[in-house]
Amino acid sequence: MCGIVGCVGHGDDTLDVLLDGLETLEYRGYDSAGVALVGDSLIVKKREGRLERLREAIETSDRPGGTLGIGHTRWSTHGPPTDANAHPHTDESGRVAVVHNGIIENYQPLRDKLEADGVTFTSDTDTEVVPHLIAAFLQDGLDPEAAFRRALDRIEGSYAIAAVVAGDDRIYAARNDSPLVVGVGDGRFYLGSDVPAFLEHTRDVVFLDDGDLVVVDADGWQVTDADGAPAEKEVTTVTWSAEQTGKSGYDHYMLKEIHEQPTALRQGLSGRLDELAGTVSVEELSGIEAPGAVQLVACGTSYHAALYGVELFRQAGIPAQAFLASEYATGPAPVLEDGIVVGVTQSGETADTLSALREAQARGIETLAVTNGVGSTAARECDHALFIRSGPEIGVAATKTFSSQLIALNLLVETLAPGDRGDTRTLVSALRDLPGDIQEVLDETAAETVVEENAGRDAFFFIGRGENFPVALEGALKFKEITYEHAEGFAAGELKHGPLALVTDRTPVFAVVTGNDERARKTIGNVKEVEARDAPVVAVTDGASDVERYADHVLSIPETHPRTAPVLANVQLQLVAYHMANQLGREIDKPRNLAKSVTVE
Numbered sequence: 001m002c003g004i005v006g007c008v009g010h011g012d013d014t015l016d017v018l019l020d021g022l023e024t025l026e027y028r029g030y031d032s033a034g035v036a037l038v039g040d041s042l043i044v045k046k047r048e049g050r051l052e053r054l055r056e057a058i059e060t061s062d063r064p065g066g067t068l069g070i071g072h073t074r075w076s077t078h079g080p081p082t083d084a085n086a087h088p089h090t091d092e093s094g095r096v097a098v099v100h101n102g103i104i105e106n107y108q109p110l111r112d113k114l115e116a117d118g119v120t121f122t123s124d125t126d127t128e129v130v131p132h133l134i135a136a137f138l139q140d141g142l143d144p145e146a147a148f149r150r151a152l153d154r155i156e157g158s159y160a161i162a163a164v165v166a167g168d169d170r171i172y173a174a175r176n177d178s179p180l181v182v183g184v185g186d187g188r189f190y191l192g193s194d195v196p197a198f199l200e201h202t203r204d205v206v207f208l209d210d211g212d213l214v215v216v217d218a219d220g221w222q223v224t225d226a227d228g229a230p231a232e233k234e235v236t237t238v239t240w241s242a243e244q245t246g247k248s249g250y251d252h253y254m255l256k257e258i259h260e261q262p263t264a265l266r267q268g269l270s271g272r273l274d275e276l277a278g279t280v281s282v283e284e285l286s287g288i289e290a291p292g293a294v295q296l297v298a299c300g301t302s303y304h305a306a307l308y309g310v311e312l313f314r315q316a317g318i319p320a321q322a323f324l325a326s327e328y329a330t331g332p333a334p335v336l337e338d339g340i341v342v343g344v345t346q347s348g349e350t351a352d353t354l355s356a357l358r359e360a361q362a363r364g365i366e367t368l369a370v371t372n373g374v375g376s377t378a379a380r381e382c383d384h385a386l387f388i389r390s391g392p393e394i395g396v397a398a399t400k401t402f403s404s405q406l407i408a409l410n411l412l413v414e415t416l417a418p419g420d421r422g423d424t425r426t427l428v429s430a431l432r433d434l435p436g437d438i439q440e441v442l443d444e445t446a447a448e449t450v451v452e453e454n455a456g457r458d459a460f461f462f463i464g465r466g467e468n469f470p471v472a473l474e475g476a477l478k479f480k481e482i483t484y485e486h487a488e489g490f491a492a493g494e495l496k497h498g499p500l501a502l503v504t505d506r507t508p509v510f511a512v513v514t515g516n517d518e519r520a521r522k523t524i525g526n527v528k529e530v531e532a533r534d535a536p537v538v539a540v541t542d543g544a545s546d547v548e549r550y551a552d553h554v555l556s557i558p559e560t561h562p563r564t565a566p567v568l569a570n571v572q573l574q575l576v577a578y579h580m581a582n583q584l585g586r587e588i589d590k591p592r593n594l595a596k597s598v599t600v601e
């Protein structure tokens, strides 16, 4: 959580580079923001609230000058969002400024000791111990790099930290369990907790590892490991463009990203389908043997993708279970023999998912990350990584990455447990057609009308069975996350075991019914149950069954393979959530209390 940016080598535009970088990172946290610039002196500006408030504060005061600086956008963990708790934090003399993502677990004893030594703290944050420690070591005569390293030796926890010192022309930064990347430009260098922070300036990136310390100045960057030994690092050129991280004319990133799904899926499938042979071939998966069993670990939307993955593995005859990552590593470890643990995580940085994967690795189990985060912690720590290739997703609500995860899981299952030749050929052809099918949904959706006619109701329920059960859960999560309305997803058959008590004429029920098999027919039975209680019914369907007869509204999807139908149904529900949130005037790209990358457990 939280965003860090830094730059060296710019002139008068240093402040703008930092503020623009923070704007691209605001999805990581947005309850306060701040910058520190080093010129003749060290100047810090910070404000509670959105970045806009910081910009306004800067406009109405002296514009800080300087040729290097760091910035931060915060998602609070220690202390409420206030000006004082906003980063950067400084020592008492204002000589050292620090920004930090993560949590310093031993901050309280460090703070007690510093206070006993006479240091006065001005914030409630865990971070503030760091500038005071650096200042104390500078006071002892250490140079800034040594003082920074000594401060890191004292702290425990997860962090990406960057520090600047007045009168010094370098940025010092380090990572442990929280992402940090270096951008390499021509005589200009950058730091970011994520690549979009500096994508406008360079696509050449160095991904840091845990324990790395980097020093950046106008001459370049040097990385050392935790012991201070030089660390070899590769410069990777990312294929994302700055344009891809802008809104491209859409009102919100979320809407843009919903509309990017045809492209995202084409990217995810490119070079992985052999349409002539009707087979799937994924280079990254070539080293994995067919497992005896699979456990999938994930959070939130990615957990819904994992549930869909379970269904696919079971259909392929491989026993599979999905676990909420936050539950996986905290109790007795679930038994797994001759199996693989798959972490589904778009960011590759979710702390709960990383913990679960590490728990599996500690037990000697092979691990695979299904992720969008090339260079992410999950991708680097797992034995294997399958990249979903969605491109950057800025809106906090995951949309295109969810669809890409579903597709990647299909590729994974077909690779590890290839089905009957004819079945695979049919699936390959459905996957090939899927981007076009999504476009058809986007072009013809009736989601806006459905929203207009169902606004102002008491609650919104979503039901589905089999591979459509995760779609029901995801439909409800997206809806509640961005509309702040009460929404719940259920396995259709579970309704009558309790939730039916909530169903009235003021609770629309979205029923996902695709195909016309036994599951579809049973779900239609559940639709009749809610219809009998006068609930407005919205059927999301491919028209294969007669569910439309019992529905007040229909959101249609093209006919497709049973495995790709959930992707199309979900696009309709993404649009429903988006249009309802838009109608209610919500902050769609930055829902309250949430952040894009959840790097705390």
Ligand code: F6R
Pocket: 299, 300, 301, 302, 303, 344, 345, 346, 347, 348, 349, 350, 353, 396, 397, 398, 399, 478, 481, 596, 597, 598
């Ligand atoms: C909801 C959403 C979250 C994430 C969850 C896991 O729209 O985006 O529920 O899915 O925080 O994130 P990743 O996939 O990055 O591990």
